[in-house]
Amino acid sequence: MTAYFRHSWLLFFSGPLICGMTLLGGAWPWIGLVVPMTVMLAGDRLLPEDVRDRKYRYPGILDALMFAQLGWTFIAATLLCWTFAPGDVLSIGAIAEHQIGLKVLVAHEQRSALSMLGVVLSVSLLTSANYFVAHELIHRRSRLAVAVGNWLLAFVGDTQFSIAHLYEHHKHVCTPDDPASARRGESLYAFALRSSYGQYIGAMKIEKARLAAQGLPAWHPANRFLRGQAMTVAIVCMMAWAFGLWAALAYAMSMAWAKLLYEAVNYIQHYGLVRVPGSAVEPRHSWDCTAMMSSAFMFNLTRHADHHARADIPFWELCTEPLSPRHTRGYFATIMLALLPSFWFRHMKEQLAFWDQHFASAGERSLVSGTKHGYD
Amino acid sequence: MIRIWKKPSSFTIEIAEIGQSLESNDKETLLQTALGAGIEFPHMCRVGSCGQCKSRLLLGRTRNLVDLSYVLGADEIREGYILPCQAIPLSDCVLSNPKAVPFPEFNFSDDEGA
DSSP, rough: OOOHHHOOOIIIIIIHHHHHHHOOOTHHHHHHHHHHHHHHHHHHSOOOOOOOOOSOOOOHHHHHHHHHHHHHHHHHHHHHHHHHSSOOOOGGHHHIIIIOOOOOOOHHHTOOHHHHHHHHHHHHHHHHHHHHHHHHHHHSSHHHHHHHHHHHHHHHTTTTTTIIIIIHHHTTSSSOOOSEEEEEEEEOOHHHHHHHHHHHHHHHHHHHHHHHHTTTSSSSSOOOHHHHHHHHHHHHHHHHHOOHHHHHHHHHHHHHHHHHHHHHHHHHHHHOOOTTTTOOOOGSOOEEEEHHHHHHHHTTTTOOOHHHHHHTSSSSGGGOOOTOOSSSOHHHHHHHHHTTTHHHHHHHHHHHHHHHHTTTHHHHHHHHHHHHHHOO | GGGGGGGOOOOEEEEEOOOOOEEEESSHHHHHHHHHHTTOHHHHSSOOOOTOOOOEEEEEEEEEEOOOOOOOSHHHHHHEEOOGGGEEEESSSEEEEEEOBBBOOOOOSSTTOO
């Protein structure tokens, strides 16, 4: 049973905690931000490495854990908008106070800018999880899974991911043709801009080409890129209609922050690794990670080398790759480091030098030898 | 839901160039079947985007898990080309891919250099 519980952090811990703290208001939202982050960082640090392969008799439970994220996303988004709305819209506060007995109305009345910032940051932390849950689901081939994945992405305003990730990232990973592979010497912030822009343009072009192959115009209801944008616009308009413009703006801000957090994940997964275009994708083209908490929380996204080698299997069958480079810290600590570019470059200098020497093929070595390493 | 009690149907998959018959079911893709049988089947991304596994379906029917026009042209689709990494068999199939290589049979006889 614990094998199932290990992937239930979002459903039973982060989701209820962050939504609850958002509802309470005042200083509580900051607890919703700090506690999950501390648990993740400490868990990665203190728990043993996770290299075990597990067998699951009821994988449907694991799917249900992922689908549940859509519920928490909806609740968290609604509560965020409620925080920013003038007055107690939809009587959410009154219901909480009179039906559940939580004293929230006074805090809602007297909310400060700092408290509202805490709400945006903690809700973004929760919704940034949408990316890696959706990532797993859009790789699936069941209509339900893909639809839930797309709605999860629509809530963070990034439905293009389901197109660009499959048809661009997996094909071109670690080559200049993939906007979502971080280059050497590129800071997280520069990468986030280039990657976001590149993925949007890429997804648009891919859909256009697909429709052209079917003899359809780009402006067609079958265009998945446009349909995805419509889903996001619908969500934001609903929020604006129900909670007012400020609420919708705050929600858009939280989307942007969640996007940055996920771009940080993209950033560390392939940072600085290169591949000769057209050659096979090998385990050495991804940074693996064996940190326990990151793996459990992120549905084995950490077993990334195997994911790229066998992208058609569900997350619980992924293994750690002995022949891939590794981030020795957990994902969360690695992301923290990536937020500080000068520390990041210094840390990665050694790692990449090791990769060049021991992992890279002759062709890849010549690709990196000509270029400036960025950390010199 | 009924799926749970339904036994997966079993199909025979043949790769024309190799001639070997493989057992498959309606749960796995043609690529998974071929790789599972030890055949070195050309492939790379396994998400239906790189086109490395592109093969021609000579006989049989498949269910395609992705829209093939992401990778294949209209002519190719008409000629029966599919992406085995995204194809679930619906019947016995014969597949053609000149680049597929059978599982190496180790030959310890003396003509190793040949």
